Amino acid sequence: MNRRLRMWVLLLGLAGTAAVLAAAAFRLPAFGTDFHPYGDRAVREALARQTANTVAAVNFDQRAFDTLGEETILFAAVLGTVVLLRQARDERHVEPAPADVAAPVRRYALVLLPVTLVAGLYIVAHGQLTPGGGFQGGVVAATALHLLYIAVDYRALERIRPLGVFEVGDAAGEAAYLVIGVAGLLAGSSYLANTILPHGTFNTLSSGGTVPLLNAAIGMEVACAVVVLLARFLDQAVEIEGEGENAGGNAGEGERK
């Protein structure tokens, strides 16, 4: 297929997509009206299960199976990255050098790290009540740990980051979601059905049945997955040298193993 023909095929495809999109757009309900057939049903279902945050009810109750798919995509993506970015045979391991960062920045990181971690866990725990949930809070909590790399250096991060534990946590979070789903089956209902727990009082931490539990599972999976993912990127950028890759330049030779 030559270039000219390829361009024609591309144009044809684009024109078709544009035509279909335009046709669909004209049949959409008008913007800003109060006609929300899907929204009304979702809100009704969410309130029936005492879940204050309708988005959480949609994600972890009404279409919890979709979320399982999304979680699995993240799990598989991180697994793929871990395999791709491993230390290859022609690469060697270099000890990271200490970085000199201004003392106020270092102190700020040490104070902000636990605060950010608690804020992340707060967002995970209150996913069924306020905006946020397992994914958002998990990423915030994982970012908190990396303050140690950003504001101190890689050696400090490596000391509080037992990578094996986080790899197990990643898998355990994924497994917990599956197990909660099976619990619905065992309780005599369908997979991931929100029937195994009482729905609780509206707008309290224990409301929403399985929604908070699924949120916690996702939070654990995402936080651990981000830590493992960033660990691979950091290893490649800081610790692993390829063939003929002389990152130390002329100074700092003493750091090389």
Add this chain to the structure above:
Amino acid sequence: MRCFDGRMAWGRVSGVVEVAVWWAVLFALWLFLISTVDALEILVGGLVSLVGAATAAAARRAVTDR
């Protein structure tokens, strides 16, 4: 030898104090973040603050002791 033991014991005490202070600060933060206070909130907040306090102490040690 005794001097060494003494230093170890002091290190352990100061470590516990450090975690306790951090726990109190983070628990207060949790109380300001949440909107309604009930028993479960306090339990979860206590556990989360403990995780945060332990991480804070570990991070401080990773930066200073080396």
Add this chain to the structure above:
Amino acid sequence: MNAWLVAAAVLMVAGLGPVLWCVATGPLRRRVAAQNTGTLLVCLVLLLLARGYARPPYTDVALVVALLGPVGTLVYARLLGPEMGDDPQQGPLTKAFAVLATAAVVLPLCVAEGPGRSLVKLLLIGAILVGGNVISSQALAGARPKEADDHG
């Protein structure tokens, strides 16, 4: 559309427009400083929106900006530091602007809020925001060229 939302709209256009211009043009150090100011402005706009829409849970979004915005700037200061070594330093105006703008937005919000736990939450977000912004400006000012590429 109430006064809070009008204030948010004004801050959005008058604040983020120049930020966008500075982040896309000029020396690298100024670009990172503009990104830092951008996170501050977005946090203030979010606080105004939460008040304007009368939805207190929206302040959680502002809290996350206040916590993670400076972290982003520190990432740039850390990894682009060697590149921006020779760029001119930012004057003290950027830091003064951060403090004044935060005070100008958070204090009226506090007055409107009245005493209570959410007042403390607001003040907390304001304090985290100013502290993070000042520290990341400081980290940005301290970035200098290194003799060699490092492993750190």
Add this chain to the structure above:
Amino acid sequence: MADVLIALALLLVAATATAAVAVRDPARQALVLSVLGLTLTLLFTVLQAPDVALSQLAVGSALTPLLILLSVRKARRRSLDQVRAEKEAEEGGT
């Protein structure tokens, strides 16, 4: 009137996205990208979708810049060393 805020946020997103495409150097592009993340956060918030805004914020404010800059650093180091090795080989040959 509330639509004014949506229109403003949309304009900001469009302008920032265009700027992100126009800037060519990857490291500088990452900076515009993080401002794009901030404007998207505003857009999602004025569209009353704070959950989406939080997702964008959590990923876009520190994680994406860190991933991009680490990749840029690794790639640059590799190409820099290739240039250096070629130069050395040339000098050795002459």
